[in-house]
Amino acid sequence: MGAQTFDKSGINNIYCIxxxxxxxxxxxxxxxxxxxxVFTKPSHAAVGMDGGIIExxxxxxxxxxxxxxxxxxxxxxxxxxPADECFDAMTLGLxxxxxxxxxxxxxxxHPWLAAKGFKAxxxxxxxxxxxxxxxxxxxxxxxxxxxxxxxxGRAKDMIFGVTELVRHIESxxxxxxxxxxxxxxxAGVAALRExxxxxxLWGEEKLGECTVSLKA
Numbered sequence: 001m002g003a004q005t006f007d008k009s010g011i012n013n014i015y016c017i018x019x020x021x022x023x024x025x026x027x028x029x030x031x032x033x034x035x036x037x038v039f040t041k042p043s044h045a046a047v048g049m050d051g052g053i054i055e056x057x058x059x060x061x062x063x064x065x066x067x068x069x070x071x072x073x074x075x076x077x078x079x080x081x082p083a084d085e086c087f088d089a090m091t092l093g094l095x096x097x098x099x100x101x102x103x104x105x106x107x108x109x110h111p112w113l114a115a116k117g118f119k120a121x122x123x124x125x126x127x128x129x130x131x132x133x134x135x136x137x138x139x140x141x142x143x144x145x146x147x148x149x150x151x152x153g154r155a156k157d158m159i160f161g162v163t164e165l166v167r168h169i170e171s172x173x174x175x176x177x178x179x180x181x182x183x184x185x186x187a188g189v190a191a192l193r194e195x196x197x198x199x200x201l202w203g204e205e206k207l208g209e210c211t212v213s214l215k216a
Contacts, residue, residue: 008048012178014041014122015169016068016095020158020184036160036168041095041117046180049094049123049200049208056120056192058214061100063192066185067143067151067200068095069136070124071162073179083166086175089127092141092200092207095182096121099191122182125200125208133162143188144199153186160184 018037047054056063074088095116102115130136137156142149155161160168165183169175192212200208 008043008046008124010178011043011046011180012176013173014043014045014180014182015039015173016041016116016182017160017165017184020160021153021186022157022159032159036165038169038173039112039116041122041182044119045117045122047120047123049092049125049198049210051209052211053213054120054123054210055213055215056096057098057118058194059216060098062098063212063214064097064099064189065143065145065150065192065198066095066097066189067141067153068093068182068185069141069155071130071181071183072127073175073177073181075177077166077170077175079167079170083163084130084132086166087130090130090136091125091127092202093122093124093180093182094143094198094200095185096123096192097189123208123210124180128202128205128207136162139203141203142201144201145196150190150198151186151188155183157186158184 016039019033022032070091070093071087072089073086075086077086098115102112105112105115140154143151165181194214196212198210199206
């Protein structure tokens with residue numbers, strides 16, 4: 001089966017994993033977690049990374065890109081079952097972050113919603129079949145900004161793998177059809193610039209692309 005056109009209908013909960021790659025945690029001066037750090041985005045944050053322009057807030061400080069593997073739950077997870085059984089598709093997505101806003105919220109001990117859950121903060125590429133945790137771990141994924149590599153990673157470098165994430169999320173929050181898991185970002189995050197052209201590659205396959213427009 002080939003890539004399918006992105007369709008955000010049917011998206012339920014969007015779970016995101018923070019600091020799941022050691023080098024990314026360290027590049028931001030954060031401690032490496034000893035259990036999965038989970039936050040959420042509203043379903044309204046989802047937008048297609050389908051070649052068009054994505055408008056983002058440009059008047060509240062830096063907007064950072066974070067490329068991530070995104071897994072889609074197709075079936076209710078049965079506790080104790082292999083984690084691979086609950087996913088029907090995967091893609092690459094961007095966990096966009098208002099970094100200056102986030103820094104203020106963190107300093108005050110407030111939730112991250114304003115920094116992580118704004119409209120269009122979860123661009124998603126085209127869905128492809130989920131290959132299973134073992135194959136997922138070995139494939140390289142890349143974010144291009146223009147012609148330059150901005151981020152590159154492999155799931156095998158995640159601190160918490162797919163099975164650990166599924167069991168943690170299901171036991172604490174629940175996990176059902178239409179839920180998405182953003183699995184964390186590798187090192188290399190940086191601020192977006194007006195007119196940036198981004199491409200998300202799974203191996204050599206392009207799953208998403210967009211142009212950034214920062215609106216004051």
